[in-house]
Amino acid sequence: MQNPEPLQTTQRPQPQLSAFLGMGFRPLYPAGTFWAAASIGIWIFAPRLASGTLAGPAWHAHEMLWGFVATMAVGFLMTAGATWTGINPMHGKTLALACLLWAIARIGFLCASPLGFVIAAASELTFFALAAAALGRAVHTARNRRNYGIPWLVLALGAADGLYLLAAWQGDYSLLMQRFDAGLLCMAVIALLITRRVIPFFAMRAVEGLKIPMHERSGQWQLAAGALAVLFTLLQWHFALALALACTAFLCGVQLLDWKPLAVRRRPILWILYVGHACLGIGLLLAALHSLGLIERAAIHVHVLAIGGFSVLIVGMMTRTALGHLGRPLVLDRMSKACYCLMLAAFVLRLIALALSNASWVALQLAAVAWIGAFALYLWRFVPMMIRPVPERGGPAKVLIKRS
Structure with a gap:
């Protein structure tokens, strides 16, 4: 035989x-x-x-x-x-x-x-x-x-x-914090530029029949307002800074509503980006209130922007970019979803640590553990893909990029 x-x-x-x-x-x-x-x-x-x-x-x-x-x-x-x-x-x-x-x-x-x-x-x-x-x-x-x-x-x-x-x-600590705020707002401008481009593009490709605006005009106004906010931060013009921040935050809200967030509620790879964009807007609004003296602690808007905005967007973009450019299906496994959940938990726990003085140290440690866990899961899941060529079989068609 x-x-x-x-x-x-x-x-x-x-x-x-x-x-x-x-x-x-x-x-x-x-x-x-x-x-x-x-x-x-x-x-x-x-x-x-x-x-x-x-x-x-x-x-x-x-x-x-x-x-x-x-x-x-x-x-x-x-x-x-x-x-x-x-x-x-x-x-x-x-x-x-x-x-x-x-x-x-x-x-x-x-x-x-x-x-x-x-x-x-x-x-x-x-x-x-x-x-x-x-x-x-x-x-x-x-x-x-x-x-x-x-x-x-x-x-x-x-x-x-x-x-x-x-x-x-x-x-010079006071000058240090002023320049940190300028850097934070520079990063916020870049993040808003990215989210305004990728969120509607990703959403319309993933959800059949979904039509949402790219908001190019509002994005230009948002970019201008954000750039002015950076300038006003360095000049320490507090009222003008608050006005520029409020305008930038308002445009975030308009964009988010026009992008129909309920349409992506069943797609974690999309709604994580919506959450990050929303937190950018909330963080900028809180920063405006801080500039007017209505919120005393700068740590509140800093952490809303840094964790709820930047970091939530980062875990969403890292998974989407890695899967797309490494020739993998744009489908999340349990490990990637756990990464999202841990990052959101880290954000909530960090806010609890800011709000509750009696339990702040415990909440802070738990937030750190959730944060570390989120990124450890990402490394475990995606580094083996990063160090290898794109597989010849399977996944979406590769896009040829000219090298120069």
Whole structure:
């Protein structure tokens, strides 16, 4: 009797460095995600490790905004920029250099010596300049006029970082917080630009028959109001700042309602983005009230923006981007859904910690555990995909990106 022919199976591709450095999101998403978990672990459970020139709350604020959130934004814009322009802005050795600069900055800011701080600051600012230059080259080579402003936004984010680090070096805490607010609003402008583009695009592709506006006109007004808010923050014009923030928040609400949130309630990969966009609007409104002196604690609007807005959007965009660009079906498994739930739990627990003085430490620790758990799940699920080429079989058709 003859042996049956063996079944043909598709072998899993082997890890490849060229694949890992093929697009910006592949190394930057895992790096930023790992640091998001590690830095919160340090801040909550081992704060003595952050005792350098940039120490205590100043280190925590900086690493969350520029070490994590801004890094993830750069990773996304590098990937989206390739789709928008047909040119991969950064890959291979250039991308490896950017990642090395980013890693040197993370280590340097933990060093106790002033020299470590200087090296870290120089590395980080070079990272943002390199990212802005790569994006600028891609959009100008492609004559992609619609995105000419994006490299300048990344450069502004890096400039705010430089001003923040200068204030830290000088030991001026009030100036430090003013410049942190400027950086926070720069990041909010970038986040709103991204969500305004991707939410309606993703939703209309995923929900059959759904027609919602892209809000290009309101997005231009929103961008202008957000840019003015950054300027008014630096000038300390509080009433004008509150007005600009309120206008930006109002446009968030208009956009959200026009995007028919109930239509995506059964699709977690979409509604997580709606939640993040809503929290951006709420956070900006709270910031306006804080600017008028109606809310005393700045930590409230900062954490609504940073966790409910930026971080919720990040976990949603990381899963969507990774699945789409790695040739996988846009379907969430239980691990990805658990990641969403843990991030939302971290957000709620952090707000509870701000509201309840008696249980604040317990709630803060639980929020940290949920936060770390969310990013650990993402790393476990997606890093094995990031280090391998896109499978030849299965998943959506690949989009060819020109490399230059």
